[in-house]
Amino acid sequence: MDITEMLSCGNPDYLATLIDRTEKLRLDTLGNQVYMRGLIEFSNICRCDCFYCGLRKSHTSIRRYHLKRDQILHLAEMARSIGIYSLAMQSGEIASQAEVDFVAEVVRSVHEESNRDGSPDMGITLSIGELSYAQYQQLYEAGAHRYLLRVESSNPDLFRSIHPVSQSLERRLECLNALKEIGYQVGTGVMIGLPGQTWEHLAADLNFFVERDIDMLGMGPYIPHPRTPLARSTAGVLIDPYTTTLKMLALARLMMPDINMVVSTALQTIHPEGLKMGVKAGGNVVMPIFTPVDYRMDYSLYAGTQSKNLDALHQEIESAGYQLAFNTWGDPQHYYRRRNLPYSDHHHPDVRAG
Numbered sequence: 213m214d215i216t217e218m219l220s221c222g223n224p225d226y227l228a229t230l231i232d233r234t235e236k237l238r239l240d241t242l243g244n245q246v247y248m249r250g251l252i253e254f255s256n257i258c259r260c261d262c263f264y265c266g267l268r269k270s271h272t273s274i275r276r277y278h279l280k281r282d283q284i285l286h287l288a289e290m291a292r293s294i295g296i297y298s299l300a301m302q303s304g305e306i307a308s309q310a311e312v313d314f315v316a317e318v319v320r321s322v323h324e325e326s327n328r329d330g331s332p333d334m335g336i337t338l339s340i341g342e343l344s345y346a347q348y349q350q351l352y353e354a355g356a357h358r359y360l361l362r363v364e365s366s367n368p369d370l371f372r373s374i375h376p377v378s379q380s381l382e383r384r385l386e387c388l389n390a391l392k393e394i395g396y397q398v399g400t401g402v403m404i405g406l407p408g409q410t411w412e413h414l415a416a417d418l419n420f421f422v423e424r425d426i427d428m429l430g431m432g433p434y435i436p437h438p439r440t441p442l443a444r445s446t447a448g449v450l451i452d453p454y455t456t457t458l459k460m461l462a463l464a465r466l467m468m469p470d471i472n473m474v475v476s477t478a479l480q481t482i483h484p485e486g487l488k489m490g491v492k493a494g495g496n497v498v499m500p501i502f503t504p505v506d507y508r509m510d511y512s513l514y515a516g517t518q519s520k521n522l523d524a525l526h527q528e529i530e531s532a533g534y535q536l537a538f539n540t541w542g543d544p545q546h547y548y549r550r551r552n553l554p555y556s557d558h559h560h561p562d563v564r565a566g
């Protein structure tokens with residue numbers, strides 16, 4: 213079977229076999245650890261107008277917020293105090309130099325604060341969109357070392373059909389190149405179940421990730437947001453987003469054994485077993501949410517976001533036979549391999565255990 217056939221095969225036994233195979237490979241190569249990124253959605257202000265996203269700038273009925281420096285530092289400290297040594301800082305896209313300076317300053321301060329008493333440093337992932345080479349470099353020098361920028365689809369026509377003309381796939385690819393050249397651990401990803409998306413598109417996405425030699429992957433089902441144009445699309449949705457996402461995760465894991473792959477919030481939102489199955493299908497990263505409760509409702513990319521707190525994550529992961537990895541950065545092994553460096557997981561054994 214080729215990848216397209218594996219994706220389109222509707223036989224549930226086939227899905228179960230695929231997940232079993234993936235789970236065996238993963239346990240052999242990566243073990244049963246699941247890394248954490250403390251998620252801080254520090255702003256929902258966005259200059260983009262993506263047809264699928266609840267944060268698009270034309271969506272005027274949400275309250276826009278932007279956390280202050282000290283609020284973010286406080287959240288980082290909360291994460292660190294429970295042994296979560298990696299943060300994911302996300303926001304809508306604001307490319308102004310003032311905003312980049314702000315983020316750079318926060319990143320620098322997170323490092324400074326965590327180093328102050330000789331305790332372990334924090335790993336920092338940014339996911340704040342398309343910036344210039346110089347801005348990516350500035351943030352890297354400030355101490356961000358991972359960057360996530362999804363392409364949403366590697367197919368130019370499908371990309372075009374879900375974005376305004378001012379946004380292009382080429383620009384995303386340029387950004388991914390810049391990030392890699394600067395030295396970031398680079399992640400990308402796609403949405404699954406988009407109107408007009410075919411099995412061939414998804415198979416091509418998997419090959420795209422391999423060709424790009426990415427370090428991290430974030431894929432999740434597309435969930436229509438009622439107040440966005442794409443929710444009214446009449447283009448056919450060919451696939452069951454839940455089982456297709458599980459298949460995409462499993463195939464990605466088989467094709468890229470040493471990358472980090474997140475179990476997306478969207479997957480956890482569309483199915484009660486999304487977390488457990490996402491981990492079994494090869495996901496080795498979860499993102500417990502640290503965004504203050506008051507703002508979570510305003511960060512709604514799609515309808516019904518289900519963000520699990522740490523206790524819930526812990527229980528579900530353990531009952532699936534996996535372990536949350538405290539006190540570690542949890543870098544992707546792939547990054548070290550592609551750069552011919554010895555793997556270091558920045559583990560901090562002497563600090564508080566989970």
Ligand code: 5AD
Nearest residue numbers: 264265362433434435437478513514
């Ligand atoms: N459904 C699922 N995922 C979405 N995202 C944005 N809107 C939606 C949606 N309606 C994802 C995109 C984006 C990330 C921030 O969230 O992949 O890159």
